[in-house]
Amino acid sequence: MRAIEIRKKYLDFFKNHGHKIIPSSPLIPENDPSVLFTTAGMQPLVPYLLGEPHPEGKRLTDYQKCVRTNDIDEVGDNRHLTYFEMLGNWSLGDYFKEESISMSFDFLTKELNIPVEKIYVTVFKGDSDCPRDELAAACWKKAGILDGHIYYYGKDDNWWIAGETGPCGPDTEMFYDTGKLKCSENCQPSCDCGKYVEIWNNVFMEYFKSETGYSKLKQQNVDTGMGLERITFLLQGKETPFDTELFKGVMDKLFELQKNDIIESRRIVAEHLRSSMMIIADGGRPTNLDRGYVLRKLIRRMIRHMNKLGIELNELSTLIDINVDNLKELYPELEKNKEKIKQVMIEEKDKFVKTLNNGEREFEKEVKKLKEQVKDTLDGKIVFRLYDTYGFPPEVTKDLATENGMKISMEEFDKLFKEHQEKSRAGSDKKFKGGLASTGEIETKYHTATHLLNAALKQVLGSHVHQRGSNITEERLRFDFSHDSKMTDEEKQKVEELVNKWIADKIPVEHFEMKKEEAIAQGAEAMFIEKYGDIVSVYKIGDISLELCGGPHVKNTEELGHFKIKKEEASSSGVRRIKAILE
Numbered sequence: 001m002r003a004i005e006i007r008k009k010y011l012d013f014f015k016n017h018g019h020k021i022i023p024s025s026p027l028i029p030e031n032d033p034s035v036l037f038t039t040a041g042m043q044p045l046v047p048y049l050l051g052e053p054h055p056e057g058k059r060l061t062d063y064q065k066c067v068r069t070n071d072i073d074e075v076g077d078n079r080h081l082t083y084f085e086m087l088g089n090w091s092l093g094d095y096f097k098e099e100s101i102s103m104s105f106d107f108l109t110k111e112l113n114i115p116v117e118k119i120y121v122t123v124f125k126g127d128s129d130c131p132r133d134e135l136a137a138a139c140w141k142k143a144g145i146l147d148g149h150i151y152y153y154g155k156d157d158n159w160w161i162a163g164e165t166g167p168c169g170p171d172t173e174m175f176y177d178t179g180k181l182k183c184s185e186n187c188q189p190s191c192d193c194g195k196y197v198e199i200w201n202n203v204f205m206e207y208f209k210s211e212t213g214y215s216k217l218k219q220q221n222v223d224t225g226m227g228l229e230r231i232t233f234l235l236q237g238k239e240t241p242f243d244t245e246l247f248k249g250v251m252d253k254l255f256e257l258q259k260n261d262i263i264e265s266r267r268i269v270a271e272h273l274r275s276s277m278m279i280i281a282d283g284g285r286p287t288n289l290d291r292g293y294v295l296r297k298l299i300r301r302m303i304r305h306m307n308k309l310g311i312e313l314n315e316l317s318t319l320i321d322i323n324v325d326n327l328k329e330l331y332p333e334l335e336k337n338k339e340k341i342k343q344v345m346i347e348e349k350d351k352f353v354k355t356l357n358n359g360e361r362e363f364e365k366e367v368k369k370l371k372e373q374v375k376d377t378l379d380g381k382i383v384f385r386l387y388d389t390y391g392f393p394p395e396v397t398k399d400l401a402t403e404n405g406m407k408i409s410m411e412e413f414d415k416l417f418k419e420h421q422e423k424s425r426a427g428s429d430k431k432f433k434g435g436l437a438s439t440g441e442i443e444t445k446y447h448t449a450t451h452l453l454n455a456a457l458k459q460v461l462g463s464h465v466h467q468r469g470s471n472i473t474e475e476r477l478r479f480d481f482s483h484d485s486k487m488t489d490e491e492k493q494k495v496e497e498l499v500n501k502w503i504a505d506k507i508p509v510e511h512f513e514m515k516k517e518e519a520i521a522q523g524a525e526a527m528f529i530e531k532y533g534d535i536v537s538v539y540k541i542g543d544i545s546l547e548l549c550g551g552p553h554v555k556n557t558e559e560l561g562h563f564k565i566k567k568e569e570a571s572s573s574g575v576r577r578i579k580a581i582l583e
């Protein structure tokens with residue numbers, strides 16, 4: 001069964017069970033400072049999990065494009081991916097454990113035809129915060145799970161929360177028995193030997209974790225996630241996602257083009273190519289900060305491994321064509337943005353080639369110094385500096401050192417590289433701190449202020465201004481918008497004055513739900529119009545602003561205080577960035 005058939009079966013199944021199909025949100029999240037990319041299907045739905053009514057109702061289903069980069073250095077093995085698709089269904093205060101588990105069992109056994117003896121499940125074993133989930137276990141038995149196929153685990157395995165705080169709850173996970181032999185007598189679903197592979201996770205979201213502890217949400221929710229790549233390779237009887245049609249075209253071409261046969265490098269090139277293309281199609285651009293830096297790292301790591309395989313870098317255009325052709329049925333946005341994807345990736349490839357040349361010159365300087373000192377070993381700190389500062393791959397440094405009759409201290413490099421990874425992961429975790437529900441009073445004010453800022457920029461700079469991204473924290477708002485030149489002091493002052501005038505005018509902030517076509521006809525603006533369903537949430541601020549938005553917002557502009565622009569700068573080509581505060 002192909003991936004696209006599995007996706008269709010999933011969406012149709014839940015549609016037939018009263019769920020509305022909603023579109024995937026873009027990979028670049030709107031107004032969410034907690035993550036660099038959309039990392040889970042529930043991420044765009046947090047306001048609704050907390051009780052805000054969703055325009056499409058209480059039962060939802062979708063496929064969600066996701067990027068997670070914490071394990072970027074693990075890509076190349078048989079399972080890690082940075083980009084993946086998550087199939088999901090939600091109950092927003094509607095059904096709970098019994099109906100959720102019953103539907104999951106039916107989908108696995110009747111739609112995907114998985115034999116019941118291949119399915120194992122885990123449930124929460126309970127602790128001082130939440131009791132043992134005997135109800136979930138009873139629901140599985142009633143559905144038809146075999147005796148001995150239910151396991152109880154603690155919070156590390158069967159509790160889900162997006163970050164350190166936010167909506168959370170016990171979960172039940174479903175595992176597929178691959179048929180491999182047990183690694184030991186104690187082999188069970190928690191083992192990572194490969195016999196049991198997790199395929200689905202149903203979270204029973206009924207708690208909210210704050211800095212001080214747990215409290216009950218005002219509604220019980222169900223949030224589920226099934227990885228499309230994973231279920232596809234398992235149902236096809238393949239060893240890895242790279243053996244499925246999702247990657248086969250590019251993997252075959254890489255095998256044809258390579259001079260050096262390195263399976264890990266082929267996987268890295270294929271995986272990072274797909275991830276980069278998906279990010280660019282959703283508006284991402286390589287930069288030295290945040291998500292732009294992640295995209296840059298993905299492209300450059302891909303280029304390094306093309307070099308390692310001995311593949312000419314001008315073949316990049318061919319690889320993009322193959323991927324677009326292979327994935328356009330699943331992701332039409334790739335074909336629509338093919339030329340933009342090529343332009344961005346080829347420009348970044350050319351920049352990286354220059355970087356490699358600069359690194360080689362720096363390497364030659366270091367070797368000259370060492371020879372003058374009659375030394376034959378390149379210090380690990382130097383190897384790391386070449387990697388960290390110039391993006392110069394350590395394997396290239398090693399090859400060049402050998403050519404120059406020198407050794408390198410890889411032990412010291414490995415130590416520094418490990419420290420670098422830990423810092424990167426800590427930085428990524430910090431981005432996630434606060435979970436996906438940082439929608440307190442001050443964030444709500446900043447959220448509304450972005451609408452006023454957008455409207456003021458249009459008045460002062462022109463109708464060509466459109467939002468290109470935003471980021472909100474408790475301390476400030478950051479707003480990216482389309483504009484080609486640096487704003488003058490006079491323009492910034494005019495924008496400030498307009499926003500503050502509208503705040504002083506005490507304008508009500510009104511909320512409506514309407515058909516998307518009606519909202520567009522009324523002139524409502526949205527950053528990604530295609531991500532919205534047929535019924536949309538629209539916020540109106542007098543005759544100043546009309547935008548499609550998920551909220552949250554203040555009731556009246558007078559709640560915002562005083563608006564002040566702190567900085568205006570370039571974000572990327574044709575895009576400017578404003579950082580502002582409310583005093």
